[in-house]
Every structure is written in structure tokens, then in C-alpha cells.
Amino acid sequence: MGKLAINGGGKLLSEGYMEWPIVTEKEKKAVMDVLESRIFWGAYAPNAKALQKEWADYVGTEYCLCTGSGTSALHIAVAGAGIGPGDEVITSALTFVASSHAIMQQNAIPVFVDIESVTYNIDPKKIREKITKNTKAIIPVHLHGTPCDMDEIMEIAKEYGLIVIEDACQAHGASYKKRKTGSVGDMAAFSLNGSKNLSGGEGGLFNTSNEEFFRKARTVRDLGEVIEEGVERDYNAFEIGWMYRYTELNAAFTRVRLESLDEENALRIKNAEYLTEKLKKIKGVIPPSVPEDRESVFHLYRIRFDPSQLGLNISPKEFRAKVQMALRAEGFQANRWQNRPVPMQTLFQDKKGYGNGCPWACPFGNAKGIFYKAEDYTETKKVVDDSIVLHSYIYPPNGIGLMDCFAAGIKKLWDNLDEMLAIKLDPASIYTRD
Numbered sequence: 001m002g003k004l005a006i007n008g009g010g011k012l013l014s015e016g017y018m019e020w021p022i023v024t025e026k027e028k029k030a031v032m033d034v035l036e037s038r039i040f041w042g043a044y045a046p047n048a049k050a051l052q053k054e055w056a057d058y059v060g061t062e063y064c065l066c067t068g069s070g071t072s073a074l075h076i077a078v079a080g081a082g083i084g085p086g087d088e089v090i091t092s093a094l095t096f097v098a099s100s101h102a103i104m105q106q107n108a109i110p111v112f113v114d115i116e117s118v119t120y121n122i123d124p125k126k127i128r129e130k131i132t133k134n135t136k137a138i139i140p141v142h143l144h145g146t147p148c149d150m151d152e153i154m155e156i157a158k159e160y161g162l163i164v165i166e167d168a169c170q171a172h173g174a175s176y177k178k179r180k181t182g183s184v185g186d187m188a189a190f191s192l193n194g195s196k197n198l199s200g201g202e203g204g205l206f207n208t209s210n211e212e213f214f215r216k217a218r219t220v221r222d223l224g225e226v227i228e229e230g231v232e233r234d235y236n237a238f239e240i241g242w243m244y245r246y247t248e249l250n251a252a253f254t255r256v257r258l259e260s261l262d263e264e265n266a267l268r269i270k271n272a273e274y275l276t277e278k279l280k281k282i283k284g285v286i287p288p289s290v291p292e293d294r295e296s297v298f299h300l301y302r303i304r305f306d307p308s309q310l311g312l313n314i315s316p317k318e319f320r321a322k323v324q325m326a327l328r329a330e331g332f333q334a335n336r337w338q339n340r341p342v343p344m345q346t347l348f349q350d351k352k353g354y355g356n357g358c359p360w361a362c363p364f365g366n367a368k369g370i371f372y373k374a375e376d377y378t379e380t381k382k383v384v385d386d387s388i389v390l391h392s393y394i395y396p397p398n399g400i401g402l403m404d405c406f407a408a409g410i411k412k413l414w415d416n417l418d419e420m421l422a423i424k425l426d427p428a429s430i431y432t433r434d
């Protein structure tokens with residue numbers, strides 16, 4: 001029997017940690033009130049309407065629309081920008097695939113840019129080389145709650161006349177130079193799925209201060225009709241649209257969750273900063289770092305590992321896989337979030353698209369020559385290979401004691417390196433395909 005839990009030793013974290021999200025009596029009452037009211041749906045139902053106003057005020061934009069998901073909020077932004085067949089839109093190689101689906105749903109072509117190594121966000125220095133005459137927009141993704149370098153991105157957008165849509169699906173309440181994410185670009189989208197800092201179960205929020213974008217996005221959200229509050233419905237669709245309205249039960253739930261967002265973000269930040277101070281002192285461990293001009297809300301806390309700092313001759317990917325298995329056995333959260341750069345997913349390698357090769361084969365564009373090559377995303381590849389993420393573990397009500405315990409967990413593995421290095425890897429855990 002070894003010392004590590006994976007080899008039968010004592011488990012370090014036996015009582016576990018609380019899983020996100022939090023549900024209190026207040027959320028239950030809000031949902032029950034909707035049931036009592038029997039108003040469940042509608043573009044102007046009271047909770048949906050109130051949530052839109054409250055979120056527009058919170059972010060600092062003129063307008064907000066709630067939608068059924070973050071993906072649909074992104075899609076109405078892309079459609080609202082007038083993007084269509086043959087257009088190209090730039091986004092990050094390290095994101096959730098939804099950022100690019102929103103582009104392809106308009107029969108437009110996603111063009112991926114590698115990340116920079118501090119924030120793991122799109123590298124602004126690599127954007128210009130991907131711009132062509134077909135490029136219409138940039139979708140920077142504020143990954144894991146850390147804002148992108150928005151000044152640089154807005155500067156490039158201005159130079160080339162591009163629209164900026166912030167994918168803030170992971171960044172509720174984060175700020176860049178004191179401005180809330182979602183208020184810097186032309187439009188923005190947030191996700192409300194159950195994992196998010198602001199959760200409504202499922203759902204999405206679209207923000208803009210541009211009236212034209214707002215009207216266009218609202219039209220496509222409502223099946224291409226123009227539905228105004230208090231005006232008799234005309235049942236006349238002006239264009240192709242979707243049914244992306246939000247539900248009252250979820251809107252009521254989200255509104256209560258919003259009341260605690262700042263307080264809960266502050267606790268996340270406290271946990272994350274405390275853990276970072278601890279992990280910084282351990283050789284071979286690279287905790288996240290946040291540039292001084294922005295505030296992260298740590299939707300995810302990504303930890304990289306560098307075995308060369310420990311004098312070990314093992315690939316970072318294999319080392320990470322062993323650390324991950326050993327940490328899980330000790331009772332800790334140790335997840336992966338994305339196993340490869342998004343453009344290396346089968347969808348982009350096969351390019352079958354809608355079945356006949358669209359959007360790439362679309363005759364309106366010039367994208368047949370666009371291929372997604374591994375050598376364009378080397379930084380992303382390194383990060384997804386050598387890192388794990390923590391989620392609920394750093395979320396409230398979990399506190400500092402658990403952060404100490406996690407650091408102690410890493411120390412335990414480092415003190416028993418021989419045992420850890422001898423862990424046999426399940427080939428599936430290191431995803432050899434990519």
C-alpha cells in the first residue's frame with residue numbers, strides 16, 4: 001500500500017466540497033410565485049422584462065435581451081451584425097465550440113486565432129494576419145472570467161471596420177479598465193447555464209447600446225417578426241429568425257441569483273487569489289495570473305504543470321494526466337475543460353458542415369482554401385495538454401480552508417513523486433488522438 005490515495009493510502013479530502021449552484025429559499029419562492037401567477041412565457045412577461053432591464057443596468061448598456069441559451073445570445077448578435085454567407089469571423093482557438101457555432105449558424109466561416117500565454121485569451125498580435133477582405137467581425141472570448149485585451153482588439157476592429165461581439169459567457173461581472181465585460185464591444189453575449197457565475201439553469205443574455213443591432217437581434221430572436229410591447233401582433237415575419245425567447249420560471253430564478261452575483265464573485269476572487277499565493281510557491285505549478293488593468297471573476301481556475309521545473313523528463317501532457325488522476329483519488333476536483341484547440345475538433349477537420357460543405361463551400365465566399373492547421377494553435381495545444389481546471393471547488397460557500405487543503409494535496413503528490421510517476425495511465429485520459 002502506498003501513501004497516495006490512488007495506491008490505497010488515506011484520502012486527503014474525505015468530506016468533499018459543495019457543488020455549484022446555490023439554491024436558497026429566495027429562489028424557491030421566486031419560482032413558486034411564477035407558478036402562482038400562471039404567467040410562464042412571452043417576450044414581455046414580467047420577469048423576462050425585469051431581468052433585461054436589471055442586466056442592462058448591471059453591465060452598463062442601453063439594451064438587453066434574454067434568450068434560451070448563451071449560444072442563442074451569441075447567434076442573435078452575429079445575425080444582428082448582418083453577418084451572412086461567405087463572411088469570415090475571427091474568434092479564439094481556446095473557447096467552447098458554441099462561439100464558432102454562432103458564426104456557422106449564419107453560414108459564415110469561423111477563423112481561429114491562437115491564444116497568448118498569460119490570460120489564455122485570443123492573442124491580439126496574431127489577429128491581423130487572419131484578416132481578409134471577407135472578415136466582418138471579431139468575437140473575443142473572456143475565458144474563465146478574465147477579460148481580453150479589449151483596447152488592442154477595439155483598435156484593430158476600428159482599423160479594419162470590424163464589429164466586435166464579446167463572448168462574455170464565462171465573465172459575468174468581470175471588468176476591463178473598470179468597465180464591465182459586455183459593455184466594451186458593439187454587442188455581447190452571456191450564458192446562464194447551470195455552471196455559470198450567474199446561473200438561471202439554462203439561458204442567455206444579449207447586450208448592446210446600439211439601437212440598430214438591438215432591433216435586428218430582437219427580430220431574429222422572435223422568428224423574424226417585430227413584436228413590440230403593447231402593440232397588436234401582426235404575424236408578419238420580415239426575415240428568417242428563431243424562437244429564442246426565455247422562460248419566466250428561469251428568468252425569476254436568474255433575477256434572485258443576480259442579487260448575490262457581486263458578493264459571490266468577491267468570494268470566488270478571494271479563494272482564487274489565496275490559492276494562487278499558495279500554489280506560486282510550489283515548483284512546477286503555474287496558477288492563473290490576471291493583468292493589473294482587469295478583474296477576473298474566475299469562472300474556472302486553470303492550473304498548468306511544468307514537470308521540467310522539477311527536473312523530470314516526462315511530457316507535460318502525461319504528467320498532467322497523472323496529477324489529475326492522483327488528485328481525484330485524494331477527493332479533489334481536477335477537471336479538463338477542452339481537450340484540444342477548437343479548430344482541431346472533427347467538425348473543422350472534416351468540414352462537412354451542413355452536409356454539402358457549407359459554410360466553407362458556400363459560393364458567396366472564398367473559404368474553400370481555409371484549413372485549420374495544428375501549427376496555427378500551438379499555444380492553445382500546450383495549455384489544454386498541461387493543465388486542469390477547478391470550478392465549484394473555488395466557488396462559495398467553499399472557503400479558504402479548502403484552498404489550503406488543495407495546496408496540501410499538491411504537496412502530498414510532490415512529496416511522493418516516485419509513486420505518482422508510477423501511476424499507469426488510462427490511454428483515454430490523455431486523449432492521444434490529437
Ligand SMILES: Cc1ncc(COP(=O)(O)O)c(C=O)c1O
Pocket residue numbers: 069070071072095096098099141167169170190191192193203204
Ligand atoms: C465561452 C462560451 N461561449 C458560449 C457558451 C454557450 O453558452 P450556453 O451553454 O448557455 O449555450 C459557453 C457555455 O458554456 C461558453 O463557455
